[in-house]
Amino acid sequence: VISKEATRNHNAIRNEIAVLKALDHPHILRIFDHFEHG
Incomplete structure (x- = not known):
């Protein structure tokens, strides 16, 4: 069972x-990709 709080945090x-x-700003690093392991 997944709690509603965990779902809200994930969202x-x-x-x-x-x-x-x-x-898109010259002084902020860009995130190109992410992954989830689970």
């Missing part, structure tokens, strides 16, 4: 990754 992390991948 928040996925949203953060999407935002970071979309950033």
Whole structure:
């Protein structure tokens, strides 16, 4: 059983990754890819 809190945290992390991948600024490192192991 997966708790609602764990699901919210997982969704928040996925949203953060999407935002970071979309950033385009010369002084911010870009994220090109990520992976999940599980």
